[in-house]
Amino acid sequence: MGTATFWWRARSISVGVGSDWRLYEARIQKRGIVVSTRRRSSSLPTLIVSSMPYEKELAAAKKAATLAARLCQKVQKALLQSDVHSKSDKSPVTVADYGSQALISFILERELPSEPFSIVAEEDSGDLRKESGQDTLKRITELVNDTLASEGSNSFSILTTDDVLTAIDNGKSEGGSVGLHWVLDPIDGTKGFVRGDQYAIALGLLHEGKVVLGVLACPNLPLASIGSNQQHSSNEVGCLFFAKVGDGTYMQALGGSTQTRVHVCDIDNPEEASFFESFEAAHSSHDLSSSIAEKLGVKAPPVRIDSQAKYGALSRGDGAIYLRFPHKGYREKIWDHAAGSIVVTEAGGIVTDAAGNPLDFSKGKFLDVVSGIIVTNQKLMPSLLRAVKEALNEKASSL
Ligand SMILES: Nc1ncnc2c1ncn2[C@@H]1O[C@H](COP(=O)(O)O)[C@@H](OP(=O)(O)O)[C@H]1O
Ligand SMILES: [Mg+2]
Ligand SMILES: [Mg+2]
Numbered sequence: 001m002g003t004a005t006f007w008w009r010a011r012s013i014s015v016g017v018g019s020d021w022r023l024y025e026a027r028i029q030k031r032g033i034v035v036s037t038r039r040r041s042s043s044l045p046t047l048i049v050s051s052m053p054y055e056k057e058l059a060a061a062k063k064a065a066t067l068a069a070r071l072c073q074k075v076q077k078a079l080l081q082s083d084v085h086s087k088s089d090k091s092p093v094t095v096a097d098y099g100s101q102a103l104i105s106f107i108l109e110r111e112l113p114s115e116p117f118s119i120v121a122e123e124d125s126g127d128l129r130k131e132s133g134q135d136t137l138k139r140i141t142e143l144v145n146d147t148l149a150s151e152g153s154n155s156f157s158i159l160t161t162d163d164v165l166t167a168i169d170n171g172k173s174e175g176g177s178v179g180l181h182w183v184l185d186p187i188d189g190t191k192g193f194v195r196g197d198q199y200a201i202a203l204g205l206l207h208e209g210k211v212v213l214g215v216l217a218c219p220n221l222p223l224a225s226i227g228s229n230q231q232h233s234s235n236e237v238g239c240l241f242f243a244k245v246g247d248g249t250y251m252q253a254l255g256g257s258t259q260t261r262v263h264v265c266d267i268d269n270p271e272e273a274s275f276f277e278s279f280e281a282a283h284s285s286h287d288l289s290s291s292i293a294e295k296l297g298v299k300a301p302p303v304r305i306d307s308q309a310k311y312g313a314l315s316r317g318d319g320a321i322y323l324r325f326p327h328k329g330y331r332e333k334i335w336d337h338a339a340g341s342i343v344v345t346e347a348g349g350i351v352t353d354a355a356g357n358p359l360d361f362s363k364g365k366f367l368d369v370v371s372g373i374i375v376t377n378q379k380l381m382p383s384l385l386r387a388v389k390e391a392l393n394e395k396a397s398s399l
């Protein structure tokens with residue numbers, strides 16, 4: 001008889017019976033749990049169970065977001081007026097938006113062939129299927145193929161215009177509280193992108209309605225801190241933030257390989273804190289956030305930048321607070337917060353609505369929040385919540 005042995009490591013459990021497992025091995029991989037059975041011809045079985053949750057999903061997401069960032073950088077450099085389209089909500093949608101969505105959808109499906117594939121994404125192919133969209137569709141297809149060719153593999157696929165439409169429309173999933181769903185904003189901060197400022201490629205993964213991993217590619221974000229009063233000799237830009245549930249948040253240079261673990265700042269005195277908000281006053285009330293900042297005693301002026309780059313910057317301690325108060329009637333979408341929120345929470349921060357409730361990503365594409373979204377570290381959250389409540393009450397009584 002063989003002996004039974006248990007090994008415990010940080011994230012794996014191995015149960016072994018017997019000592020020689022050279023002759024047979026079968027692996028079943030399901031939802032990040034690797035189960036291996038190994039036996040030798042004399043039939044002593046060995047069962048190894050190790051948990052590496054979402055490891056391959058994270059690798060695929062980083063690859064997809066990095067390539068999409070390359071595509072977006074190319075377009076932003078050569079941004080032509082004709083690349084800007086108008087959708088019913090009047091937000092500019094660029095060739096890069098569609099190209100990024102098609103590329104990410106294609107790469108995720110290619111890299112994870114054994115998994116059921118579902119993406120909740122911002123764009124759909126409606127306009128590109130019209131006669132008037134044909135030139136744009138050709139341009140997108142060329143861009144996607146050029147980017148795939150730049151991946152360096154000899155056997156890259158060449159996508160047709162139909163393949164591109166199909167890849168974009170993979171993003172029609174409704175999400176929800178059951179199973180695995182990718183959540184994609186192919187360019188978050190489209191207005192910043194068109195202006196030549198900050199934007200992000202934001203990709204998250206939901207499992208049973210909870211965000212379990214997130215990747216944020218921020219091609220124009222400096223690698224050095226952007227907090228107020230910071231001066232750095234390096235002006236290198238391009239950051240990739242990524243986080244997996246229980247594993248912390250990391251940052252690396254886009255296209256680089258050295259990763260650094262990041263943490264939110266540990267300031268507990270609001271007078272030393274600085275805060276982020278949207279560049280666009282139409283997306284978030286600047287008046288309300290300045291009233292909150294005043295109540296808290298924040299001295300520094302707001303840092304206004306576009307996109308989920310704010311979550312990334314906060315996760316590495318560039319600023320202490322992010323305030324977002326959309327104007328009446330606006331409903332938040334999950335792709336604007338899924339990746340950013342896990343990047344911050346895994347770095348030690350807290351993301352809630354204005355009433356202190358955690359964000360609920362399990363209800364489909366909308367993210368219904370009370371009044372707005374607030375983000376900060378553990379120490380500042382109680383006083384921030386008090387200031388938010390006071391400012392909202394004052395606003396309500398002045399109406
Ligand atoms: N009226 C509004 N209020 C709040 N958010 C809005 C808005 N109109 C658009 N947005 C969202 O704000 C996002 C940009 O965030 P930020 O203001 O932090 O830069 C946009 O993402 P897209 O650029 O992906 O469309 C869009 O989803
Ligand atoms: Mg948009
Ligand atoms: Mg967005």
Ligand SMILES: [Mg+2]
Binds near residue numbers: 186
């Ligand atoms: Mg977008």
